Structures are given as structure tokens and as C-alpha cells.
Amino acid sequence: MRIAGRVALVTGASSGIGWAAALRLADAGARLVLHGRDRRRLSALAGRTGGFPVAGDLADPQEASRLAAEAERLAGGVDILVNNAGVGWAGPFSAMAPPDIERLVTVNLVAPMRLTRALLPAMCARRDGCVMFVTSIAGRTGVAGEAVYSATKAGLDSFAESLRLEARGSGVGIGVLVPGVVQTEFFRRRGRPYERRSPRPLPVDRVADLLVGAIATGSAERYAPGWLRLPVAVRGAAPGLYRWLAARFG
Template identity: 60%
Template sequence: MRLDGKVVLVTGGSAGIGAAVAERLAAAGARVVVHGRDSGRTAAVAARVGGAAVLGDLSTPGGAAEVAAAAVAVHGRVDVLVANAGLGWSGPFVEMRDDEIDRLVAVDLVAPLQLVRCLLPGMVERGSGHIALVGSIAGRTAVAGEAVYAATKAALDVFAESLRLEVRGSGVFVSMTIPGVVDTGFFTARGRPYDRKRPRPLPASDVAQALVDGITNDRAETWIPGWLRIAPVVRALAPGLYRRLSARFGEQVMPR
């Protein structure tokens, strides 16, 4: 897909990976609609990339539909959806409150599905579009202390595969970017900072570039860094060995 002139909605675009994606898209000539919850930060990113700002809370009922409608109202359409907004939570699953589970599932899984449901029909009607989903290594390998987060990312991954089959031949493509550790405020916001020496966090700009490359090349799946592919392969081919290594080394790879 050529991005020049395309209208792109980036959720969670006020900081981190989302802000970096917005910058890369603008540099490629796209008309960017930046979504966020914080009005000041969202407006600042939108101004920086020459785009429009859309505010909305994706954790609330109907929030995703409102964001989608507001984004369409800016230019009359959305050609590309970058479903980047996400939350994290760290700690034993039994200590997670009901409202924390509901909010995490709403933002990380339900909202992307609802956004796709709202925006996909227009893409299919025009015969062109792209759904770019942001997953996590946690959704492929599982992570102790991140059970709900990992579950949402695993579900999003299967959704992407299923949707890809449904839209085949329609002119709409679906991509999944699977990052490992990324240097953003994600870890602090989840309640525990990233405190391991390895793997070293990637710059958000690297992940953003990989995601945008996936859109322009209609690539189904992009791993960043590429060596992360090894973990799910070992899990699939030698599950017993994988579980022994996981139990021994614990959280070797944390979600983005």
C-alpha cells in the first residue's frame, strides 16, 4: 500500500509506539488521525505530524465506536487502522481486581475488535484498506505475572489470522506486529518497571518503522526483533523443554 494521501487512525497515539508510528506515517505522506485520552499530549502529537486529534476512552462501552466515528468524520473515511492502544498489569493473577481485568480486556482486546467492526465495511466497499494490529511476544509464549495481558494478545493474534482469511481478495490486508521489550512508559504504567539487563529494550521508533513497513509491504506478520521467533518455535516443537526452561529462567521476555 502506498501511504501518500491515505487516512490513518492510530489509537494510543499520544505517546510511545503510537506517537512514533504517527511520525513515520506522516513522513510517508499519510493524513494521520491521532487518538488518545490525554487532550494535551494527543493534541501535541497531532500538531507535530500535521494531523488531527481524536479523544476517547476505549475502556468504556461504546468508546471504540465513538472513536471510529470521530475519526471518519475528519476526512470522510479511514483507509488504515493502527490498533496500538494497550494496557498492562503486573502481578499474581489472584491479586488482580475484577475491574482491572475488565479494563485490560476492554482496551487490549474488545476495543480493537470493535474498531475493526466499525471501519472494515468502508474499506471493503472501497476495495482497499489495511488493519494493523499490535500484538506481543507474551501472546505467543506466555509470561508469568502477565496472565490476562498475554491472554488478550493471544486472542488478538488468532483474530488477525481469522480476519485475514475472511477479507482475502477484498483489497483489505491484515498485519500483526509482534514486539518484545520496547522503551516506553508501558512498564511503569503497568505497575512494575522493566528491570532486566537482557533483552535490552528497543527504541519505539524501531517498532514503529517495522509496523509501517508491514503496512506498505502488506506483510502479514512482523517480529521485532526477529530472533524472538525462536521462542514460539521451541514451544511448538518441544513443549516439555520449553516449560522446563521457562520455569528455570522465569520472565525472560516481557511484553512490549
């Protein structure tokens, strides 16, 4: 779709992939609504892009509908929704406190569903728009020590796939970006740094380019990096082999 002149709402715009994607979208001529919790960073990004900052916590069940209403009030509606905000949690599932389970499910899965529910009908009525979801390779393969995070991303992936089928012929594109490891604050903030030697984390600007490219071309899915479709294909075609390899190499 054409990006210039459109209104793009980016969640998680105060950091990492969302921040870089917002800058790319502004370069492409989009008008921005920028969401996150960190008011100072949102204001700084709004200063650079001319976007509208809207601060709030997606762990609050009312925040998605408040954000949709704010986007309508400030920018007159949303053409491109980038559901990017997300949080991780790493460690053995048995050690995970129940409130952390709820926080991950609310922020990573329920909030994007609620936000999409609030904004999709107007896009369908205009027969124009795009909803992108930032999922994760963890949601396609499962990852030990990230059971709840992986489940939220698998849920988001399946939600997007179902919605795409439902939105066929509506004029609205639904897509997912499936990142592997990206150089952002994500790992530090979840409380466990990324320590593997490979795969090497991707630069965030490259991931933002892929995300904005997927919006422009109406792609159903983009992996970042592209070779990540290989383990997913192996898991689908030969699950026994995949599990053996995953147990051996992690």
C-alpha cells in the same frame, strides 16, 4: 500498500509506539487521525503532523464506534487502522482486582475488535485498506505474572489471524506487529518496571519503522526484534522443552 495520501487512524498515539508510528506515517505522507486519552499530548502530536486529535477512553464500550464516526467526519474515512492502544498489569493473578481484568480485556481486545468492526466494511467495499494490530510476544508464549495481559494479546493475535483468512481476496491487508520489550512508558504505567538484564528494550523508533514497513509491504506479521520468532517456534515444535527453558530462564 501506498501510504502517501491515505488516512491512517492510530490508537494509543499519545505515547510510545503509537506516537512514533504516527510520526513515521506522517513522514510517509499519510493524513492522520490520532486517538488517546491525553489531550495535551495529542494536540502536540497533531501540531507536528497536521493530524486530527480525537481524545477518548477505550475502556468505555461506546468509544470505538464514536471514534470511527469521528474519523469519518473529520477525515472522510479510514484507509489504514493501527490498533495499538494497550495497557498492562503485572502481578500474581490471584491479587488482580476483577475491575482490572475487565479493563484490560476491554481496552486490549474488545475495543480493537469493535473499531475494526466499524471500519473494515468500508475498506472491503473499496477493496483497499490495511488493519494492523500491535500484539505482544506475551500473547505467543504466555508470561508468569501477566496472565490476563498475555490472554488479551493472544486473543488479539488469533482474531487477526482469523480475520486475515476471512479477508482473503478482499483487497484489505490484515497484519500483526509482535513486540518484545520496547523503551516506552508501558512498564512504568502498569506499575512494575522492566527489570531484566536481557533482552534489552528496543528503541521505539525502530519498532515504529517495523510497523510502518509492515503496512507498506502488506506483511502478515512482524516480530520486533526478529529473533523472537525463535522461542515461538521452539514452543510450537517442542512444548516440553520450551516449558523447561521458560521455567529455568524466565
